[in-house]
Amino acid sequence: MKSHLSKLGQRTVEPPISWLMHAALSQPDLISLAAGFTDNPSLPIAETRALLNEILRSPKTGQPALQYGITAGETNLRQLTARHLQKLDDAGATSKSHSWERVMITGGSQQLLYMTLEALCDEGDIILVEDPTYFVFLSILQSRGIRARGVRLERNGLNLAHLECVLQSLKRSGELCRVKMLYLVSYFQNPTGATTSFRKKRGILKLLKKFERAAGHPIYLLEDAAYRELRFKGPDIKSALMVRGAAERVIYTGTYSKPYAPGARLGFGLLPEPLFTSVQRIKGNHDFGTANLLQQLLAGALATGLYDKHVAKIERRYGQKARVMKQALAEHFPANVEIWESGGGLYFWARLPKNVSSSVKSKVFQTALKNDVLYVPGEICYADDPARAKPDNEMRISFGSASEENIRKGIARLGAVLRKFL
Amino acid sequence: MKSHLSKLGQRTVEPPISWLMHAALSQPDLISLAAGFTDNPSLPIAETRALLNEILRSPKTGQPALQYGITAGETNLRQLTARHLQKLDDAGATSKSHSWERVMITGGSQQLLYMTLEALCDEGDIILVEDPTYFVFLSILQSRGIRARGVRLERNGLNLAHLECVLQSLKRSGELCRVKMLYLVSYFQNPTGATTSFRKKRGILKLLKKFERAAGHPIYLLEDAAYRELRFKGPDIKSALMVRGAAERVIYTGTYSKPYAPGARLGFGLLPEPLFTSVQRIKGNHDFGTANLLQQLLAGALATGLYDKHVAKIERRYGQKARVMKQALAEHFPANVEIWESGGGLYFWARLPKNVSSSVKSKVFQTALKNDVLYVPGEICYADDPARAKPDNEMRISFGSASEENIRKGIARLGAVLRKFL
Numbered sequence: 001m002k003s004h005l006s007k008l009g010q011r012t013v014e015p016p017i018s019w020l021m022h023a024a025l026s027q028p029d030l031i032s033l034a035a036g037f038t039d040n041p042s043l044p045i046a047e048t049r050a051l052l053n054e055i056l057r058s059p060k061t062g063q064p065a066l067q068y069g070i071t072a073g074e075t076n077l078r079q080l081t082a083r084h085l086q087k088l089d090d091a092g093a094t095s096k097s098h099s100w101e102r103v104m105i106t107g108g109s110q111q112l113l114y115m116t117l118e119a120l121c122d123e124g125d126i127i128l129v130e131d132p133t134y135f136v137f138l139s140i141l142q143s144r145g146i147r148a149r150g151v152r153l154e155r156n157g158l159n160l161a162h163l164e165c166v167l168q169s170l171k172r173s174g175e176l177c178r179v180k181m182l183y184l185v186s187y188f189q190n191p192t193g194a195t196t197s198f199r200k201k202r203g204i205l206k207l208l209k210k211f212e213r214a215a216g217h218p219i220y221l222l223e224d225a226a227y228r229e230l231r232f233k234g235p236d237i238k239s240a241l242m243v244r245g246a247a248e249r250v251i252y253t254g255t256y257s258k259p260y261a262p263g264a265r266l267g268f269g270l271l272p273e274p275l276f277t278s279v280q281r282i283k284g285n286h287d288f289g290t291a292n293l294l295q296q297l298l299a300g301a302l303a304t305g306l307y308d309k310h311v312a313k314i315e316r317r318y319g320q321k322a323r324v325m326k327q328a329l330a331e332h333f334p335a336n337v338e339i340w341e342s343g344g345g346l347y348f349w350a351r352l353p354k355n356v357s358s359s360v361k362s363k364v365f366q367t368a369l370k371n372d373v374l375y376v377p378g379e380i381c382y383a384d385d386p387a388r389a390k391p392d393n394e395m396r397i398s399f400g401s402a403s404e405e406n407i408r409k410g411i412a413r414l415g416a417v418l419r420k421f422l
Numbered sequence: 423m424k425s426h427l428s429k430l431g432q433r434t435v436e437p438p439i440s441w442l443m444h445a446a447l448s449q450p451d452l453i454s455l456a457a458g459f460t461d462n463p464s465l466p467i468a469e470t471r472a473l474l475n476e477i478l479r480s481p482k483t484g485q486p487a488l489q490y491g492i493t494a495g496e497t498n499l500r501q502l503t504a505r506h507l508q509k510l511d512d513a514g515a516t517s518k519s520h521s522w523e524r525v526m527i528t529g530g531s532q533q534l535l536y537m538t539l540e541a542l543c544d545e546g547d548i549i550l551v552e553d554p555t556y557f558v559f560l561s562i563l564q565s566r567g568i569r570a571r572g573v574r575l576e577r578n579g580l581n582l583a584h585l586e587c588v589l590q591s592l593k594r595s596g597e598l599c600r601v602k603m604l605y606l607v608s609y610f611q612n613p614t615g616a617t618t619s620f621r622k623k624r625g626i627l628k629l630l631k632k633f634e635r636a637a638g639h640p641i642y643l644l645e646d647a648a649y650r651e652l653r654f655k656g657p658d659i660k661s662a663l664m665v666r667g668a669a670e671r672v673i674y675t676g677t678y679s680k681p682y683a684p685g686a687r688l689g690f691g692l693l694p695e696p697l698f699t700s701v702q703r704i705k706g707n708h709d710f711g712t713a714n715l716l717q718q719l720l721a722g723a724l725a726t727g728l729y730d731k732h733v734a735k736i737e738r739r740y741g742q743k744a745r746v747m748k749q750a751l752a753e754h755f756p757a758n759v760e761i762w763e764s765g766g767g768l769y770f771w772a773r774l775p776k777n778v779s780s781s782v783k784s785k786v787f788q789t790a791l792k793n794d795v796l797y798v799p800g801e802i803c804y805a806d807d808p809a810r811a812k813p814d815n816e817m818r819i820s821f822g823s824a825s826e827e828n829i830r831k832g833i834a835r836l837g838a839v840l841r842k843f844l
Contacts, residue, residue: 004640009542066465110707114708119430140707218426284561290687294715
């Protein structure tokens with residue numbers, strides 16, 4: 001009998017990261033600098049316990065926490081989320097693009113990315129992405145038959161001249177009508193750690209606007225701010241919600257998973273109409289709304305100030321881990337490896353000389369695995385884009401979940417492997 | 423500018439229930455016998471508080487509860503779920519169709535329904551459904567461009583002769599190759615309260631098998647057992663997992679939301695290969711796996727026996743509410759209204775004489791709303807099926823969330839309205 005799965009079912013391949021995880025499980029001494037997991041010892045266990053105790057102390061607060069709620073999320077948490085973003089952006093309480101009615105609460109920001117693509121894109125449509133970008137986002141595009149076009153990413157963010165080039169070339173080839181959105185991981189990007197400046201965000205929106213007439217429809221900017229609050233160096237940068245006209249064109253997604261707790265998985269998004277309504281209906285079909293108990297928990301954390309305290313604590317923690325990694329890299333990595341150091345997030349990015357491959361099948365990767373250390377090959381973070389070959393000489397190295405000792409050891413092991421091949 | 427939403431985005435319409443909810447919110451004295459919410463006073467608040475305290479007492483159990491997990495769900499909960507079903511079905515621990523490796527944990531069983539349709543169905547494919555059936559399932563089909571064909575439902579479950587008829591007719595019209603699945607809400611069905619016998623489940627699988635050769639691919643049975651554990655009368659019925667060959671053809675979905683707590687939204691499914699693998703990958707793209715904190719909570723409830731105790735308690739509670747409703751119906755409803763009484767779940771089903779409409783625009787519905795009582799018009803539970811007109815003389819009446827007093831009052835109000843028009 002022939003395959004009876006849907007086209008989507010057939011296109012949804014095993015995620016590239018999953019066999020890395022399997023490898024990690026089967027080697028007990030392996031140090032993983034691959035996973036994007038967060039730091040275990042600083043998870044807010046006592047805080048969560050206290051908050052849940054408070055919520056479940058009485059039927060008055062306990063019943064709504066355990067009952068069904070509203071598809072878009074609890075009003076209280078939506079309002080607290082809007083206020084939190086207003087504060088981060090130093091926006092007025094009247095900022096239209098920060099209004100709480102535009103906030104949707106989801107089971108992690110990943111769910112919002114998924115549903116936004118469902119609402120916006122048909123098979124064959126085109127999404128512009130940073131080159132390289134978040135590889136799970138690429139998996140979603142692949143599974144839905146959506147095409148990706150890469151825009152060059154530099155240490156200080158997206159290359160605007162190249163963005164214009166890509167848009168021009170799509171216009172020439174008659175494909176601009178398929179371009180729906182640019183996806184930007186704007187803070188301490190996954191995988192490179194790069195941050196895009198506010199000036200550049202404004203430039204991106206201006207360029208997208210310029211090409212809208214030829215496209216025949218809006219071209220959105222999806223700003224994925226997943227790592228924004230894991231910042232340990234430098235000032236915060238304003239989000240694209242602060243650009244004039246953002247309320248009509250910017251989709252902003254954020255998460256409480258990484259700054260608070262992945263196990264209480266919550267994300268959120270702010271969406272312009274008609275996208276908000278469409279995504280809300282789609283969420284009704286997915287799950288009618290995210291678990292209220294988790295929403296009440298985060299609302300409690302935000303309202304009491306526990307959330308802010310916790311974020312300050314983990315910022316120090318990741319800052320310390322990043323310093324340890326930086327020092328170890330300086331000590332153990334060959335000098336001709338280019339390191340992109342980040343002021344936040346969970347990742348450093350390393351570029352080997354162009355003729356040295358770091359891909360899954362490379363000698364570097366296989367030898368590293370044999371020596372019990374794992375990284376994410378940069379190659380899997382590049383979209384299938386006919387306009388260029390995929391670079392295969394890079395690596396994403398995470399300081400998120402490994403202990404300081406394991407960061408030192410892991411980088412020493414990896415450095416030894418690199419010295420062998422460079 | 424033309425609409426820029428995807429085909430899915432454009433097809434995903436406002437759920438029929440949502441304006442009912444709006445109506446409910448704007449009339450403070452309205453008694454809703456429409457919502458499928460569960461009973462508020464019996465939510466396990468103290469139990470949940472105790473379990474969460476235990477989980478978050480130490481880093482050893484607290485850290486995994488707050489960290490990322492595995493896409494298919496926590497092994498512990500998957501195993502407890504398999505064991506729970508083995509017990510319900512009186513199956514041996516070696517039953518292949520009940521094995522824990524086939525269990526996937528999701529954010530409510532709704533998410534599993536959604537992802538299964540994603541994995542299995544392209545636009546234009548056909549799903550067989552009970553006539554009437556769960557209306558949110560129909561919304562998903564509609565949004566994904568999947569066609570539905572209704573199979574007559576009787577008080578004792580699906581009409582097998584009509585199922586054969588429908589399959590024959592699809593074979594004749596050359597459309598059998600598009601039929602992927604039959605969707606069956608097997609216990610205390612939403613909306614009718616009807617339960618399908620084990621003998622009928624076996625008959626369904628036999629018929630589907632018989633037509634597979636002509637279809638050219640497997641035709642699955644999706645057994646949605648959402649209401650199975652809300653049983654207050656009669657013995658439990660074995661699931662389709664007990665039919666020979668079930669491990670290859672039966673998708674079984676269940677939920678912890680309704681029997682335990684909707685606010686700790688968890689569901690599960692058991693799936694045959696290659697569907698399990700496909701749905702697991704799709705879930706990776708949706709959210710990487712459901713919140714661990716909720717999974718640990720339910721694992722604790724199952725392992726300590728608190729879950730079983732709670733289920734016994736709410737079975738008594740719903741049994742009492744159903745008796746109150748039955749008595750009120752006997753007292754207030756005209757004798758020519760046919761009542762389907764259920765031995766479990768949350769719903770009774772009422773059939774008015776054929777010439778009396780109960781649809782949203784009908785005098786009955788509008789007068790009921792004016793008199794502060796709400797029900798679900800049966801019409802919205804029927805698929806768009808060219809083979810028959812939609813009956814519009816039925817109503818779903820829920821005893822789930824209303825208090826006993828409000829059940830009495832609500833039925834009295836509704837009875838008075840009906841007496842006016844019958």
